[in-house]
Amino acid sequence: MNIGIDIDNTISTTRETIFAFANKYNRENCLPNQFDLAHYALEKSLGWDRPTSQAFLRTHLADIYRQVLPKPQAVEIIRELHQENRIILITSRNQRDEAVATVTREWLELHQIEYDKLIMNNTDNMHHYSKLADCLDNGVELMIEDHHDLAWELSSYFPVVLFDYPYNAHLQHDNIIRVQSWPEVRQAVNQIIG
Structure with a gap:
């Protein structure tokens, strides 16, 4: 088959790793932690606007993929x-x-x-x-x-x-x-x- x-x-475990990176990113950028697990899209699940989401992914995506288990x-x-x-x-x-x-x-x-x-x-x-x-x-x-x-x-x-x-x-x-x-x-x- x-x-x-x-x-x-x-x-x-990509989602868990993204949330760990996002938690640190929020602290470093004075952003609130508003995780909503009911949503798939980063903007909705993390409470970010599109520019914030894009900046986060541009900076961290390769490292997230490297560190997932x-x-x-x-x-x-x-x-x-x-x-x-x-x-x-x-x-x-x-x-x-x-x-x-x-x-x-x-x-x-x-x-x-x-x-x-x-x-x-x-x-x-x-x-x-x-x-x-x-x-x-x-x-x-x-x-x-x-x-x-x-x-x-x-x-x-x-x-x-x-x-x-x-x-x-x-x-x-x-x-x-x-x-x-x-x-x-x-x-x-x-x-x-x-």
Whole structure:
């Protein structure tokens, strides 16, 4: 089976790392800490305006990606899945940002994430893009994701295993299976494969 896997908030603890960096950034810039976990977009989840969000990402994004950790058991379970399946990593991390592209590849190698292909965003939007065309072009039959809009779009074509977060709690679809951990991912994938 061809399994697509997102990186941020799926394989890695990106959200937690962003909040740690944002907490420090807020202190250094005398900004209030107003975290709202119900939102995905930085402006809404951190209570920032767009210029503040852009300045933060421009300064810290590569370091955030460098310092994130794999979620518990992600590496081991991806390795198990890779034994009998094709693993395609599909991320909104933008390859047009050379530092981000380099850090992403180095991070995957450092943490020994097994995969067959890495597909990075190559659009003008530096932080988000529709993964549907890349999934269809690569024969993805199942996607492991966290983003609500992407999960909704993809679930019309194939099953989506969705990491449960407050920002995607509203999403309901028959083709979406919610999980809290990588052992639950393994169970969901095995259930789908049959």
